[in-house]
Amino acid sequence: MRLIAFGDSMVAGAGDPDHLGWVGRAITGRREITLYNLGVRRETSADIAGRWEAEARVRLTPDEPLRIVFSFGVNDCHLEDGAPRVATAETLKNARAVLTQARALAPVLMVGPPPVADPGVCARVESLNAALLALCGRLQAPFIDVFHPLAAGGLWQTEAAAWDGAHPGAGGYQQMADLVSAHPAWRRFTQAAE
Template sequence: MRLIAFGESFVAGVGDPDHLGWVGRALAGRRAVTLYNLGVRGATSTKLASLWRREAEARLSDEEPCRIVFSFGVNDTWHAAGEARVTPAQSLLNARAMLTEAASLCPVLLVGPPPIPDAGRQARIEALNENFKLLCARLQVPFIDVFRPLAADGLWVCEAAAWDGAHPGAAGYQRMADLIAAHPLWRAFTLAE
């Protein structure tokens, strides 16, 4: 199976000293899965919407099952000069366009954005997460909410606060990977035995 992962720095695993991030850790031991990790540090949903299709088409194959997983939103909530990099409405439009188009190619899944230590952004991320969840329900796209369990647990946020204010270390990424890998939607999506 081929799994193509699109998203921001959390998909890329920025801050993980093992360079696995949550995606690599969630697939640990799955030798039959070819992972294309296309996380882009600093990417917004607008940037991902402009590049994902070209990148996916270069990796899709008729010879084996393919899947596309998206995870984004934190960078959309960044405010510069009092303005959001991407408005919540535009984030939803971008998500809708990507998920709808990708679902026409192969099965698709959205992993919600994780929390960060900044309280103001945390509230914006939580609101966006809830809107992503509703959008996925309408589109009938599987959605895995990691925001609530990671915020409640505290490890992710503590590691992020101790490093650069956004990205955790290996333990935080492992916690997120464990949440995702155990989720029935992920197991079905990745054809886990």
């Protein structure tokens, strides 16, 4: 199976000394999965919406099943010139487009955005997380909420605060990977590779 992960620096695993991030850790031991981690630092939902299809199509093959996972939103919530980089309505429009179009190619799954150390950004991320969850429900697209369990656990934000305010170390990424890999939606999503 080929697994393509589109997203931001959280998907890329920025700050992880092992360079696995949550995606690499969520498939540890799954040798039958070829991972294409296409997370890019500072990218917003608009950036991902503009590039995902071309990058996915070159990785299609008739010989292996494909899965596409999206995870974004934190960068949309950061302020730039006093306003969020991407307004919530626009983020939801981008999410609807990528999920709808991508599932014409392969099964899709969305992992919600994680918390950050900055309380203002974190509040906007929490609100966006709820909106993305509702959108995925309407689209009947699987969604994994990592925001609330990570915020409740505190490790992600503690590690992020100790580094750059957004990205945790190995422990935070492992905690997120454990949440994702234990979720029934993830197990169903990757079951063709088992």
